[in-house]
Amino acid sequence: MTSDPDLAWRVEEACLNAWPSQRQILLDGYLLRAAGGRSKRQNSVNPMRRSGAPEPAIAAAGALYRSLGQRPIFRIPAIAPQMEPFLRSAAYAVVDETCTLYRPLDDVSAEPDPSVAVATAPGADWLALRDAVNHADAAAARVFRDTVAALMLPRAFSSALAEGGIGAIAFGVLDRGMLVIESVATPEPLRGRGHARRAVGALLRWSRAQGAEAACLQVVAANTPARALYRGLGFTHELYRYHYRVGPEPG
Template sequence: MAQDDLNWRMEQACREAWPSALEIVADGWLLRRSGGRIRRSNSANPLRGTRGAPGKVIDAAEAFYAGHGQTPLFRIPDIAAELEPELDRRGYGREGGTIHLHADIDALAGGGYDDVTVSPAPSERWFEARFRTGGYDGAERRVFREMTRLIAGDKAFVSSARDDEVVAFAFGVIRNGLLVVEAVETDARFRQQGFGRRTVGGLIGWARRAGAKAGCLQVVVDNTPARALYASLGFSRELYRYHYRRKTVAAWTTIPTTTATSPAS
């Protein structure tokens, strides 16, 4: 597969693995809104193919987000960086550098672990662990639950427990043969004990049995522990990076940023 094809295939798969409640297309960009603090589901994302003139795209996105009381936010991957000069001119700041990693499924370490629970839907224990470690408020809990309900395609929610308490978790979605690894987290009390590696390994094992041909994920550039975990599992190939551009305007409500662990915000 050509590099450009792989990049855009991954771009689509990662976007569909974390759906937004509202999405509209404007001049080749997908304007996404879900509420909450996850940036990629509340930002303008480029689509493959012909995209509009930067000024026109930014005007449309600014009007869309202002209409919903949100600060305009653009997700800018290296493979579609044409808005950068105009965003600079308009005073948008830069934040949230993130890496896309990819590996063939046979290059990834993973299998079936007796202590890793794999389910096609998130249990209440899985949700509770996610909300506890992520510090979600009531509104964000509703947003996240709705997001998981909207996911299409094969999916699995995995977790590891200690004394009947979920201490590590993740979920994965297979889109067109590509496993997207999402929401990886280990409770701070149980880190450096192998729970994260076994949990993601269990997800990889599920994806291999389900017929996935490759795996991918997004990780924040400066998240050294997460990057080390993924390298140990075989995610060694970097495809491209992305960052966000945000302009704070007093009249609009700013979406808080997040310092999510692995699959990046």
């Protein structure tokens, strides 16, 4: 875990910026997001740097999520755990412990990989692969496209080419010299062949060519294959973890 809170908050903010929610408000210093779809990050209450006492935000968020027909979700990062004591009840389950990983980019070459296509927007094949790997229904697919449309920062979408099509995809967002890696996906029959490694590696090189100094990503702690992939790509420094407290479905 990091001993540098400024770096941790820089990464936290970059990750929020790289995965925007189309509907969000501030509640007493906490960011409430309600994009719809399946992403807990886009449908949860998040502490901000220097957020204060959480009780008013927790109460307001519970009422607001109920009015939207959504279950209340609270994201609890280790760098700002103040909501946790107020949510320790049977009504709020702990789910999805997640690692935030970081690596400098000073050892990354800017030389492109000709076997990976990098574009500023996702093509139809890129989107179709992501939908398929994530088993996205029409609503979830629409939320992801809205998320991409809401991005305000430089971004790149990589497709690692394989025989017969695309072997893996990923996208990255560049926030003040920090690359955030998102949506790494490989079709199940093609896993274990290095395609995801090439897709992410292309984004590291792209961002280095854009002047990025470091990269970060967030991965579910129990996802052993993904963590091994990222470790092999140099993401060996864990900054902090977070988990969610998830309330019951409305009604």
